[in-house]
Amino acid sequence: MSDKQMIEEEERAIYTGDHCLSCTSCMSNCPVMAAAKEYRGPKLVAPAHGRMHFSEDDTELSLDFCSNCKSCDRACPSGVAVSTLNMLQRAEYYRHHPHSQRDDMLAHGERMAKRLNAIPLGTTFANFGMSIGKSLGIFDSMGIAGKRDMPKYASSTFAQEFKKIQQPKSDKKVVFYPGCSINYNEPHIGVAFVKVMNKNGYEVLLDEQFNCCGSPLVVTGYLDEAHEHAENNVSRILYWKQQGIPVVACCTSCSLMLRQEYEELFGEQAMKDAGENVYDAFEFLEMLDAEGKFNTNINAVNQRFLYHVPCHLKTQGIGTPAVSIFRRIPGAKVELADVGCCGMSGNYGFKKDKYDISMKIGEKLFSRIKAAAADGVICDCPTCRMQIRHGTQTDPVHPIEVLAKAYK
Template identity: 70%
Template sequence: MSEVTKKIEEMEAALFTADHCLSCTSCMSSCPVMEAEKKYLGPKMVGPAHRRMQFSQDDIEECLDFCSNCKSCERACPSGVAVSTLNMLQRAKYYETHAHSHCDDMLAHGERMAKRVRMLPGGPAIANLGMRIGKAMGVFGALGMAGERSIPPYAPKSFLQLFKDIRQPRSEKKVVFFPGCFINDNDPQVGVAFVKVMNANGYEVLVDEEFNCCGSPLVFMGYLAEAHEHADNNVAHIMKWQAQDIPVVACCASCSLMLKQEYHELFDDSKMQAAGRNVYDAFEFLEILAEKDELNTDFQPVEEKLLYHVPCHLKSQGLGVPAARILAQVPGVAVEQADAGCCGMSGNYGFKGDKYAISMKIGEKLFNRIKDADSDEVICDCGTCRLQIQHGTQAKTCHPVQILAKAYGL
């Protein structure tokens, strides 16, 4: 690698983008948290400012905790500053010398908890009952979580368990599915729909049980060292599949963003950047098939009016709206974009008790848009966005891949 190439790659790492900041306030004008919470000084005043000033004393801006890592600031920045990622790095720095709360530990380690639950006979049912009782008795609120919310229940069987019973046609064309924690443990039917869709397009779907959680909840809660361990493991397995020319595909926009982009931004590792090139969001991959005239368009009519909420972490991948473009080809489907900004959930942000009101205030525009829309269902590529929509509007929601599975008659 030449010195010039090395320098360019170094300048693309999140830590070094702080020096590109022009203090133009584009990040502040686009920040949904700043609009909802006046105590938040704004994105550029937290991570980027700390990085640029290189403070010689322990000095943490208290309002750093308000950042939801939605990445609206990064999309708005004209200078390419990784504002949100810098905020997450600064948050991790804070927790090097400060203890995490029980709430943080629980929300960051959903994968760990799910594995423990599924080790017990009838574990999911017992855990779901316990969570309902816990909510009714105010236990979660006492732990610092949003007592107004219901914790998403565990599915009776995980996606990985259901996958073992799916009979797929053998094919030379293969993809590896990265289910992520939410699909695997809470909403496995999204993963099942993905497998069916890929089978309809002549692909055999593989899974790699050695994958960990992508690490997004860990990063958000400041467990950066653990997130790095997850990244190292996942990247090693992605590159194993890359060597076999088999792409890795995710149905969760937060997972695909983390695997494709955020690992490299956070940890400045060239292997992570290379691995990211072998990762695709589900409809990104399907649109590539369409561009090559390889997408199966033998669709059955699906008479549904769909309102599409595009998640922030999909917007940050710069893909446009491939799900809307593909579903628009299905007879009977009418797709309209909500175009109402961030839902406010931002993964685990809206589950924190002290962030619940902010989360709901951010989501007001979307809630009103959904309530005013004449739609049969709201579609979204992010599981926690769907939870927020259900909580704020009681609307019926699903992943767009589930609509596509219907179009294939599956």
């Protein structure tokens, strides 16, 4: 029996399935079900089948269709944590069945990135190898969507770039959680975040004891390993909470995992306590603005932006704080794409057997972007930006990049 303090049983996601009314709200709002008729729907995987707790030696045949976009959670009138229940059922399946090489690769991006960065020119050769692998069809043979470009590694990590930044000292501090994507693929986004926080009077700290949030592990069924990541990250967040220093993330999937999904998946009180000290970057800036502490000494940006709101931002229930902050940028105009899920959902769209589903889900967004009279596309989620780039041949950016460039 674990000695960890758990949250109250009625608050735990694992028990919410009993509140399912079979109303089909989750099914009518599921982007995967709309794109793949063979998917029998989110409520049939865990809220229904999961109640039997695998009492028979079978499993719901469409278990692997759920992308964990959480559209079902937001639609459920009874507060059933449908997607989380689906992830718990997926993990239970993989406790008794082997993972594929493809899933092992997609789940362990941080592990691979660390190994490559430990080798001289490792990332350079890896980028070249991925290009060759795509052209030779190697990724297809592994079950990875060969039509996609794999994310390229940056020549240096954010942690390395961070050490070069000369920050003004300040009594006001935040800890930045870069996540795997910013640390290994897009360090310039983290650099932009540091600039924005410095302009607002904050010194940014980096805790290199953090590891991957665990989202790629959860969606591929490595739940026990994700739990280990959660315990490490929660201990670090609580350490900073004790110092009165908030933890801020620029990736909406990371922030959702840190502040909400740990608690839903594992039900530990420490995870709930830690989640209270985690903020989305623009959420934090919006809080400063509400207190009259946001730096509005900003150059004009006379551009129109189309903003795709990530599913994992919507699930956090904090609105669209980037839109609020962009109203403070002179000349900037922001319009919401407002067409639902992009279809990428983390590593879901990288799977060969899910590629067509992913692209079909994204069709409305692709058409919206192509038809919009916008100067640029902005989005907080790295995999959403990958999907947009792939489906429209445009170059979306994180909104923090626009703000950083606009500051005088």
